[in-house]
Amino acid sequence: SQxxxxxxxxxxxxxxxxxxxxxxxEGTSNPNLYWYRQAAGRGLQLLFYSVGIGQISSEVxxxxxxxxxxxxxxxxxxxxxxxxxxxxxxxxxxxxxTEAFFGQGTRLTVV
Amino acid sequence: QQQVKxxxxxxxxxxxxxxxxxxxxxxxxxxxxxxxxQFPGKGPALLIAIRPDVSxxxxxxxxxxxxxxxKQFSLHIMDSQPGDSATYFCAAQAPGEAGNNRKxxxxxxxxxxxxx
Numbered sequence: 001s002q003x004x005x006x007x008x009x010x011x012x013x014x015x016x017x018x019x020x021x022x023x024x025x026e027g028t029s030n031p032n033l034y035w036y037r038q039a040a041g042r043g044l045q046l047l048f049y050s051v052g053i054g055q056i057s058s059e060v061x062x063x064x065x066x067x068x069x070x071x072x073x074x075x076x077x078x079x080x081x082x083x084x085x086x087x088x089x090x091x092x093x094x095x096x097x098t099e100a101f102f103g104q105g106t107r108l109t110v111v
Numbered sequence: 112q113q114q115v116k117x118x119x120x121x122x123x124x125x126x127x128x129x130x131x132x133x134x135x136x137x138x139x140x141x142x143x144x145x146x147x148x149q150f151p152g153k154g155p156a157l158l159i160a161i162r163p164d165v166s167x168x169x170x171x172x173x174x175x176x177x178x179x180x181x182k183q184f185s186l187h188i189m190d191s192q193p194g195d196s197a198t199y200f201c202a203a204q205a206p207g208e209a210g211n212n213r214k215x216x217x218x219x220x221x222x223x224x225x226x227x
Contacts, residue, residue, distance in 0.1 A: 006154075034214075043219035044155070044200065090154050100145075100215055102154030 002027035006091045006103030013110055019064075019078040021106050023091030026072065031093040033074040034100065035066055038088040050074060086110045114138055115203050117218025124191055125226050132186045132221045134201035139182070141203040145215070146175065146186050149198045158199070159186070191225045198222050 006023045013019060025031055035047045046059045048066035056066050063082050067075045074091060086109050094100040116135045124130045134144075145160035161168045161175040161184065168175045174187040188195055201218040 044217045046214065046217075049214060092154075094215075100157075102156065105152070105154045107152070 002093075002101065004091060004093055004101055004103045006106060008106060009104065010107045011109070013081050013108065015083055015110055016080045019076070019081050019085070019108070021076040021089055021091075021108075023074045023076075023103055024072055025074075025093045028072070028093065028095065030071060031095050033068060034092040034094070035074065035076050036090040036092060036102075038090060038105075040087075044090070048076070081110045083110050114216045115201060115218045117201050117221060119221060120219070121222040121224075123224045123226065126192060128191050128225070130188050130191055130195075130223055130225070132199055132201070132223070133183065134185065134203075134218050135181075135183045136203050136216075137182065138203070138205060138216075140205040141216070143204040144175070144177065144184050145202050145204070146173075147200045147202065149200065149220075155200060188223075191223075193225045193227050196223055196225050 003026045033050045036044045037047055038044050047064060048056055048058055050056050050068045053068055053071055056068060063085055064076060064078050076089060078085060089106045089108055091103040092100045114137055118133050122130050143162055146158045147155035148158045149155040159168060159170045159173045159175055161177050163177060163179050166177050172189040175184060177184045186199060198220045200220045202215040204215050
């Protein structure tokens with residue numbers, strides 16, 4: 001069966017510190033991978049998506065970057081966090097003509 | 112420009128009521144319309160989905176109605192229960208440029224509360 005792992009579940013980081021969130025998928029190959037951010041009480045904002053290793057598309061210019069070093073691994077990073085980077089970060093995967101499946105999310109608070 | 116407009120933003124019903132959440136889209140290339148359910152602190156989970164070749168789909172107490180000519184689709188929850196209290200998102204998907212990149216375009220969500 002297909003599963004998606006995302007960690008950590010919660011994270012408190014000071015302004016200006018780096019960030020690395022990791023997402024891995026099991027039970028599928030060559031998935032499309034996505035990073036979303038959800039502000040409190042708001043909708044889902046697509047940040048990055050990837051259709052293959054090393055292929056990253058950015059949806060919104062921002063303080064974040066993404067990388068896909070392996071087929072089933074997707075990493076969200078920042079060199080220096082801003083207060084506005086706080087939010088609920090969600091990793092998701094999908095494949096051609098199938099639905100998006102989400103991880104459990106990481107609650108990031110920048111202080 | 113928001114391509115999928117969802118309403119209402121919030122909804123309160125009594126147990127047993129039938130909440131209805133509506134979504135409208137503009138892009139006629141959309142060919143897949145899922146609904147997701149999200150509980151607080153969790154990631155969204157696929158609830159039910161429909162393709163434009165059918166006008167209605169039912170799964171348990173959840174029904175999607177689809178009106179292709181009006182470019183609208185809606186979620187109905189029959190015999191709603193307090194456990195249905197969650198945020199519901201509609202979305203739409205179109206073929207990507209490369210054929211393999213199918214991004215979801217999301218509505219802004221509806222917060223549903225079902226009172227006991």
